Amino acid sequence: MDISVVVPLYNEEESLPELTAWIDRVMKAQNFSYEIILVDDGSKDRSWKIVEELKLQNPAIVGIKFRRNYGKSAALNVGFDAAKGDVVITMDADLQDSPDEIPELYDRIANRGADLVSGWKQKRYDPLTKTLPTKLFNAATRYMSDIHNLHDFNCGLKAYRKDVVKNIEVYGEMHRYIPVLAKWAGFTNIQEQVVQHYPRKYGTTKFGAGRFIKGFLDLLSIFFVGKFGKRPMHFFGTLGVLSFLTGFVITCYLIFDKLMSIAAGTAYRNITEQPLFFLSLVAILLGSQLFLTGFIAELISRNSVDRNNYQIESHI
Incomplete structure (x- = not known):
């Protein structure tokens, strides 16, 4: 037809x-x-x-x-x-x-x-x-x-x-x-x-x-x-790592800033009193959750019945 x-x-x-x-x-x-x-x-x-x-x-x-x-x-x-x-x-x-x-x-x-x-x-x-x-x-x-x-x-x-x-x-x-x-x-x-x-x-x-x-x-x-769809870890994992690293870098900065203030004998605020601390905490938690989401999605994808279902144009 x-x-x-x-x-x-x-x-x-x-x-x-x-x-x-x-x-x-x-x-x-x-x-x-x-x-x-x-x-x-x-x-x-x-x-x-x-x-x-x-x-x-x-x-x-x-x-x-x-x-x-x-x-x-x-x-x-x-x-x-x-x-x-x-x-x-x-x-x-x-x-x-x-x-x-x-x-x-x-x-x-x-x-x-x-x-x-x-x-x-x-x-x-x-x-x-x-x-x-x-x-x-x-x-x-x-x-x-x-x-x-x-x-x-x-x-x-x-x-x-x-x-x-x-x-x-x-x-x-x-x-x-x-x-x-x-x-x-x-x-x-x-x-x-x-x-x-x-x-x-x-x-x-x-x-x-x-x-x-x-x-x-x-x-x-x-x-x-x-x-x-077949590699969800690449999406969630990338976002998770970036978010986690952002929080980690901010935390390192706050610790370094406090140590430098102590060494110089100047006044300083506690790390937990600064807004950046809460931003770093949220970034680290979000990054961890995104990474775990990617890991779970990857496990589901690998156990999917169509995980190896690919389009084949010809077979001779």
Whole structure:
């Protein structure tokens, strides 16, 4: 099969017939063999009923329904697991992504060697309250992930080589950072394509302001797990040693200062009466705790069932 189109959806009953018909036209025009995987993330409207009706009309449609709302990341992860196509395309169900972009996305994966192609909605039809935070998150993600050629990590329209989606796990709010997950898994040919963005035709957006806080926390999680997941002692141990040494140096300074004052016969304060003493004490205790945290995390990591689970590209 050439293409699997994975579409997570939540309360999108109005847009589904139009979207699936649009995808079908594009696929037939290009003679692609394809499937459309519609993942209903616990919709409260008639979305699943519409999916069942569309399945009767088009056997290329695959429907998956959650019992409750789990989130976009869960829907994508299940869709990735079910995908059979050599190239996997993801898009939102609200008709803001254009299926007309599919042939170009497919070509860049199948014929030009890209592992992942992320869409860039260069001209957006979203309110400033959505676009401004998105720009800030994209800037932070570029800096922390070292993927500098992407402008929009969270664009729903993306294309993947099959190996990519089969070797990453999307959970929490991690769908925003799939290019980062792909990079940590060893897929480095990550490209960008300018795509058309349409105004929402039906309904309202399903994402609230809380997603920005969750997204930021997930970014920190990705950064830590990707960089130190298999060697936590390098992170906690380094911080612990630096903190401990800082406290130790301050303590040595206070002792030296007191000894010099005694030798010179000048007045001096007790070490425990000086603010620096408490700073050194906190630094030493914090350093010890961080070091022990790293040690315990290292023990857990070494006993993890996937401690030696590495991405292998080929084996001959």
